[in-house]
C-alpha cells in the first residue's frame with residue numbers, strides 16, 4: 455500500500471483527501487502546516503507528497519525545499535489555486551503540480567503516474 459502525505463492548512467481539504475484517497479486504498483497521512491509536514495515526513499517515510507503552496511507560516515515552497523534537502527527522490531506534487539505561481543512552477547523542484555479543484559480526478563491520475571515511475 456502506498457503512503458501519501460498531504461499538507462494543507464484547510465481542514466475541509468485535508469478531510470477530502472483522507473476520504474477520497476483512503477477509499478482508493480492509499481494509506482493517508484495528513485499535516486496542517488509546514489512544521490508538522492516535516493515531522494510526519496521523517497516519522498512516516500511517505501511514498502509521495504501533495505503540498506499546498508499557500509499556507510500561513512512556512513509555505514509549500516519552503517516545505518518542498520526542506521524535503522528536497524532530505525530526499526531528492528520522493529515525488530512531490532504542489533497544489534496551487536488557479537492562476538497563482540504559474541510562472542515559477544517549473545523552476546521549483548516538484549515533480550508536478552495541480553490546480554486546486556473539488557474534482558480530484560487530475561490529482562488521482564498524477565499520483566498514480568508518479569508512483570508507477572518509482
Ligand SMILES: [Mg+2]
Pocket residue numbers: 462463464506507508509
Ligand atoms: Mg492553503
